[in-house]
Amino acid sequence: MTQYRAVFDAEVTFSNGGGLQAQGFRVDLPGPEVDDDELGRLFLTSLDLLLADSVTVHDVRIVEEPHKGTRGGPSDPRNR
Numbered sequence: 001m002t003q004y005r006a007v008f009d010a011e012v013t014f015s016n017g018g019g020l021q022a023q024g025f026r027v028d029l030p031g032p033e034v035d036d037d038e039l040g041r042l043f044l045t046s047l048d049l050l051l052a053d054s055v056t057v058h059d060v061r062i063v064e065e066p067h068k069g070t071r072g073g074p075s076d077p078r079n080r
Contacts (some may be wrong), residue, residue: 003006003075004029007025008060010043015053030071045072 004025012020027042035044040055048071067075 002064004032004068005063005065005067006034006039006042006060007063008039008043008057010040010058011056012044012049014049015051015052020049024068026065028067028069028070029062029077030074034062036060042070042073046070 006029007024007026010020010022010025012022014020022043025043027039027046029039029042036057038059040066043057044052044055067073069075
């Protein structure tokens with residue numbers, strides 16, 4: 001079975017102030033089709049970020065690549 005990951009840049013703002021930027025971040029995907037909202041949720045979950053107010057993803061590329069076990073992703077054992 002083919003597995004997919006997203007490679008992307010992201011910007012997060014927090015409700016208590018501050019922000020975070022990521023470049024070239026990768027997360028496991030359930031399939032090749034994912035929208036920015038789902039990708040943002042996977043990103044926040046993978047880092048266990050609390051108090052996130054907003055997340056913006058850009059420069060998204062979907063690649064065929066084995067899953068690495070992204071927290072909250074399709075291969076996370078806690079989802080089974």
